Amino acid sequence: MTSLILHHFDASPFSEKVRLILGYKNLAWQSVQVPRIMPKPDLMPLTGGYRKTPVLQIGRDIYCDTRLIARTIDRLAREPTLLPPGQAASVRALEHLADSQLFLAAVPVLFRPEGRKVLQEKLGDAYLAKFQADRAKLFQGGSVARPDEVFSRANWAPAMADLDAQLAESAFLLGDAPTLADFAVYHPVWYVRGNAGVAPTLDVYPHLLQWFARMRDIGHGRPTELAACEALEIASDCQEWQSLADTFDNSLGLSAGDAIVVSARDYGVDGVAGELVHLDALSVVVAREVEGVGPVRVHFPRVGFDIAGCA
Numbered sequence: 338m339t340s341l342i343l344h345h346f347d348a349s350p351f352s353e354k355v356r357l358i359l360g361y362k363n364l365a366w367q368s369v370q371v372p373r374i375m376p377k378p379d380l381m382p383l384t385g386g387y388r389k390t391p392v393l394q395i396g397r398d399i400y401c402d403t404r405l406i407a408r409t410i411d412r413l414a415r416e417p418t419l420l421p422p423g424q425a426a427s428v429r430a431l432e433h434l435a436d437s438q439l440f441l442a443a444v445p446v447l448f449r450p451e452g453r454k455v456l457q458e459k460l461g462d463a464y465l466a467k468f469q470a471d472r473a474k475l476f477q478g479g480s481v482a483r484p485d486e487v488f489s490r491a492n493w494a495p496a497m498a499d500l501d502a503q504l505a506e507s508a509f510l511l512g513d514a515p516t517l518a519d520f521a522v523y524h525p526v527w528y529v530r531g532n533a534g535v536a537p538t539l540d541v542y543p544h545l546l547q548w549f550a551r552m553r554d555i556g557h558g559r560p561t562e563l564a565a566c567e568a569l570e571i572a573s574d575c576q577e578w579q580s581l582a583d584t585f586d587n588s589l590g591l592s593a594g595d596a597i598v599v600s601a602r603d604y605g606v607d608g609v610a611g612e613l614v615h616l617d618a619l620s621v622v623v624a625r626e627v628e629g630v631g632p633v634r635v636h637f638p639r640v641g642f643d644i645a646g647c648a
């Protein structure tokens with residue numbers, strides 16, 4: 338398999354979802370650290386404007402959003418599966434819960450006084466202020482409001498209680514083995530558990546914590562460090578494309594070669610413009626030319642993204 342390059346930063350919860358999946362599949366991968374806030378001068382040429390973390394690179398193919406990254410890794414390394422037969426919709430529902438509620442609810446938990454104190458000690462006041470200003474911009478123009486403590490109060494504890502109750506009945510969310518649902522739900526819990534100020538708030542959920550330990554022990558597989566400039570070189574040296582699904586979705590009135598702009602709907606909505614290469618039920622692929630690298634293909638999931646240019 339062509340090498341998997343993950344552009345990520347250590348403290349990123351969505352990156353932790355992917356790192357753990359790479360561990361579950363026992364894969365070797367290359368790790369490129371990206372800045373936690375804008376600008377990201379070595380990554381943006383590859384994505385063409387998409388700024389969220391993480392991004393998976395395989396040669397000249399760039400995969401955005403963990404919903405597609407997870408399914409791509411699962412397609413390339415089939416065992417153990419993340420999507421057992423008959424569970425696709427349940428997995429997607431739990432992944433949606435993690436994306437649209439748990440992650441957003443976790444962020445203000447970290448900014449409660451005990452959590453903020455730890456962040457201040459780790460990052461310093463000046464960087465923390467920059468981080469918050471960057472995240473305020475991240476939420477501009479999207480369909481989702483920047484989460485606040487009211488959102489957290491309404492969503493975090495009720496979800497943790499339900500998860501704890503469900504995990505009292507089985508080792509993993511949907512049975513005896515982890516599925517993509519576990520990796521999706523894990524990362525917001527990891528975010529809160531990783532901050533010593535607010536970590537103890539989870540002590541009241543024993544089953545959740547036992548599951549958390551089982552998930553954590555999966556580890557990150559076999560990463561090796563790679564410099565961002567080396568990742569760009571790998572893209573420009575690459576002679577092949579990743580395979581695409583055979584089916585093309587004609588229902589949007591779009592054809593290969595059409596000029597389109599793809600953007601996330603929730604937050605981080607900067608569009609990526611290019612030529613449509615492929616469209617199916619799960620993904621949309623855009624071709625772009627990158628100075629010094631040549632052509633790249635940027636892949637997005639259909640879920641959560643808008644495709645402008647639709648007839």
Ligand SMILES: N[C@@H](CCC(=O)N[C@@H](CS)C(=O)NCC(=O)O)C(=O)O
Nearest residue numbers: 349350351388389390391402403404
């Ligand atoms: N739906 C996206 C969400 C990714 C996301 O929100 N990641 C956070 C970091 S954990 C982010 O992009 N923050 C802003 C940034 O890194 O620039 C996914 O599944 O990949």
